[in-house]
Amino acid sequence: xxxxxxxxxxxxxxxxxxxxxxINACSKDDDASETxxxxxxxxxxxxxxxxxxxxxxxxxxxxxPFPTISPSSLVKSNIVMDRTGVGFTINITIKNTKASCAxxxxxxxxxxxxxxxxxxxxxxxxxxxxxxxxxVHFLRGRQTTDDNGLVTFTSIFPGWYSGRATHIHVHxxxxxxxxxxVTQIAFPExxxxxxxxxxxxxxxxxxxxxSGYTYNASDNVFSDxxxxxxxxxxxxxxxxxxxxxxxxxxx
Numbered sequence: 001x002x003x004x005x006x007x008x009x010x011x012x013x014x015x016x017x018x019x020x021x022x023i024n025a026c027s028k029d030d031d032a033s034e035t036x037x038x039x040x041x042x043x044x045x046x047x048x049x050x051x052x053x054x055x056x057x058x059x060x061x062x063x064x065p066f067p068t069i070s071p072s073s074l075v076k077s078n079i080v081m082d083r084t085g086v087g088f089t090i091n092i093t094i095k096n097t098k099a100s101c102a103x104x105x106x107x108x109x110x111x112x113x114x115x116x117x118x119x120x121x122x123x124x125x126x127x128x129x130x131x132x133x134x135x136v137h138f139l140r141g142r143q144t145t146d147d148n149g150l151v152t153f154t155s156i157f158p159g160w161y162s163g164r165a166t167h168i169h170v171h172x173x174x175x176x177x178x179x180x181x182v183t184q185i186a187f188p189e190x191x192x193x194x195x196x197x198x199x200x201x202x203x204x205x206x207x208x209x210x211s212g213y214t215y216n217a218s219d220n221v222f223s224d225x226x227x228x229x230x231x232x233x234x235x236x237x238x239x240x241x242x243x244x245x246x247x248x249x250x251x
Contacts (some may be wrong), residue, residue, distance in 0.1 A: 103149030
């Protein structure tokens with residue numbers, strides 16, 4: 001699937017059961033060995049502030065050519081459906097810059113990301129994505145933030161495709177449904193990271209490794225700076241991985 005020349009925002013093995021999470025991390029220097037054991041733990045040290053400790057709005061990014069078509073019909077926290085791969089929990093906190101970055105309760109948060117093979121649901125059968133997934137809705141969901149501004153999704157660790165680093169798309173609305181921000185979440189990279197570990201886990205269906213992988217510094221969305229979009233990812237292949245990230249909006 002070649003999408004390198006498409007919009008900058010384009011943007012796992014079947015998880016038979018979420019009780020058996022599987023994740024690896026990406027190595028910017030060297031691809032992790034495919035003999036990595038399930039006991040390896042990610043050493044990611046990304047930021048979960050969403051704004052490098054300052055109360056400023058998180059950068060906006062394109063929704064890409066694969067945004068969710070009818071997000072209001074996908075109100076759910078478990079977005080795995082029939083996809084398989086390493087277990088992945090996504091925790092996103094929304095804060096309001098107009099209230100000294102206090103937690104924003106009642107915000108509507110949509111997320112979507114590709115599967116372990118780099119494919120998106122709701123699209124396909126075209127030059128942008130050869131495999132046709134137009135009739136399914138995997139790895140897409142909507143949740144509303146709680147009193148702490150938090151939403152949580154159960155998913156699988158995203159794969160990657162040509163021209164893009166591993167990422168998650170996010171669209172945030174206020175309680176009335178007015179769009180506040182479209183952004184993307186970047187993943188820590190390097191030896192021992194979740195990206196390197198997961199992509200070395202061929203037994204879990206991540207068969208591409210990191211050969212041809214585009215790192216954040218060269219990614220056509222993140223190459224202009226991604227520190228405010230970099231999440232923290234912790235965990236292991238055996239126990240699954242957990243992403244934590246804060247996004248600041250002006251509401």
